Amino acid sequence: MPRDASPPAPPAPPLAPARSGRATGRVTLADVARAAGVSPITVSRALRRERSVAPELVARVEAAxxxxxxxxxxxxxxxxxxxxDHVAVLVPxxxxNLFVDLLEAVHQVLWPAGFQTLIGVTHYDPAEEEQLLQAYLAHRPAGLLVTGFDRSEAARRLIASSGVPCVHLMEITSAPAVHCVGFSQAEAGHAITQHLLARGRRRIAFVAAQLDPRVMQRAEGYRRALRAAGLYDPARELLNPQRSSMALGGALFAELLRRQPDTDAVFFCNDDLAQGGLLAALRLGVAVPAQVAVAGFNDLNGSDQMLPPLTTVRTPRSRIGAEAARMLLTLVRGEPVRAASLDLGYELVTREST
Amino acid sequence: MPRDASPPAPPAPPLAPARSGRATGRVTLADVARAAGVSPITVSRALRRERSVAPELVARVEAAxxxxxxxxxxxxxxxxxxxxDHVAVLVPxxxxNLFVDLLEAVHQVLWPAGFQTLIGVTHYDPAEEEQLLQAYLAHRPAGLLVTGFDRSEAARRLIASSGVPCVHLMEITSAPAVHCVGFSQAEAGHAITQHLLARGRRRIAFVAAQLDPRVMQRAEGYRRALRAAGLYDPARELLNPQRSSMALGGALFAELLRRQPDTDAVFFCNDDLAQGGLLAALRLGVAVPAQVAVAGFNDLNGSDQMLPPLTTVRTPRSRIGAEAARMLLTLVRGEPVRAASLDLGYELVTREST
DNA sequence: CTGAAAGCGCTTACAG
DNA sequence: CTGAAAGCGCTTACAG
Known part of the structure; x- marks a missing residue:
């Protein structure tokens, strides 16, 4: 594989200039058939391994x-x-990085199987998702992967009426005939809140941004745990619709301590917010975890590098991507899937911030 | 736009079941022609606004x-x-996040212009890039966007012989007839090293990972600045081929101080490494910038949140993506571009870490 | 400004 | 196991 870091030579004219009429000059299946001395349909079949073609003919075709x-x-x-051979994947x-890991895993399964992954970014916008769906579905993809269950009625209809096999990512449901791979966001939110309670915390805040459906499911888990402990206080929820970022996490952490100075723990709905919160604590001289325990969600890059390292929920997005891709492949081939809903769970990662 | 967070209903059968023979049941251009009472070719032209079609016919077609x-x-x-209508974009x-910003900007320009962005990830692997190129080029994309100039000879030939307009991202060259939008990585590396020199630093290290061509161009800028000052010392370069990450940045920072305890400044080739270095300094009790000044590259998310905030080079990746997409659109339309090479520069962002 | 014919490069459906 | 014919749904190239 010769490499060369110098700029490329100026573009050469196409190797095979267009011939007469509309011929594009590219090598076609008919050319291969002629060279191999067989009919075009035999070439087609040999290439797709569709029906048994005589081994010697296959060899001649492959040589051609x-x-x-x-x-x-x-x-x-x-x-x-x-x-x-396209599979469209829609992510918010x-x-x-969560979605990057997801896409990477999807691609690692789909590419060797002969499928190309088309990435569509919805920006959490139902209208954008609809447009993307319309555009991608027009290409008759072999399969479709979408994030979560939250979408417009029109988008739902587009998917259903297309007849294209579809697997939902990140969330799970027990609704019949809905294919999904993920875990219970609510349970995970419940688990990390339980962890904070078990550490003896009593005034536990929930700080969130973006406020997409999965974030709100985590909020539900948080509420359920605190209600059960008789400690739920809506005033300790700080919900901000802006896009999640470290800077926003820092700002929300400061705001929270201003509003509720007695807070003894914070559950951030995503690690980037939590990382920003941890850095803000350092700046503000708030001792973590002595004064305030901090927990995040997703175990993103760098969370283990924080000061102190961040307690969080590790979500199996790579496995979700891989398993969803495999499930889709099964559906595309028309084979039966073991179970339409696959729960891959989550893992509590306890570090020094709690 | 009605939204609904509940799981979708089980998939319904396709709205229009396949009819006799091979008909797919979808609405075709011929159907539209029949409904509008015109010929198919008129529908085709009306839809593409190719040649002047009588306004009344256009209206009838659009209604149909x-x-x-x-x-x-x-x-x-x-x-x-x-x-x-596809444009393929290849990123490493x-x-x-650098490449995410790039892609986002590309999409924002291309989508309204009626083009779909196909994202390909090469993982810095020339063989993967070749395969992707082959797959994408088979789809006859309207245009091609690739990162940098470093690729295999075979990949170069694929691009050149395809005849598909191509714009190179992130780097620039003055080679004729090569279209590119970016900035001089070497100059930017030189500038930030100069900044450290101007701050009075004399024992300046360069810490890098990934070691892709752009990283090595920054290294060249670093070397040039230090040589000119008579301060270049190869022993102060720590080059690691692994993928860049905060964790690696922290590990390399510690290793650097072990090997060269008198280091008074570090230029990290990327912000994630620098962020990891800053966090490691905090853990190790190394005063930044008093003992060691730290500079990064790219101004990624969170660099302004660090302790202390990170001095870095802000790279105009969003503008690069947007301008490259515009240049490509011009080429696709067969119009002349103002200049084949567009230098968008960079910006030194001085914060408290230096 | 509009259209009838042919063709893009494959695969399906029908035969043998 | 192999093939001749037709067709997928558009646009090109040629006429008028």
């Missing part, structure tokens, strides 16, 4: 493919077969 | 499109016209 450098035209294939954001 | 819910088939369009990684 190699010799001519034939690359199938996906557009022609899609048009003729009414399906494509790329700026949260 | 709306009424029937017609969505053009991209595969058929691509096959017939030998081009698509999604886990560096």
């Amino acid at each position: 493919v190699r010799q001519l450098g034939y690359v199938p035209d996906p557009a022609a294939r899609a048009l003729a077969s009414a399906r494509s 954001l790329l700026s949260n | 499109v709306r009424q029937l819910g017609y969505v053009p088939d991209p595969a058929a369009r691509a096959l017939a016209s030998a081009r698509s 990684l999604l886990s560096n």
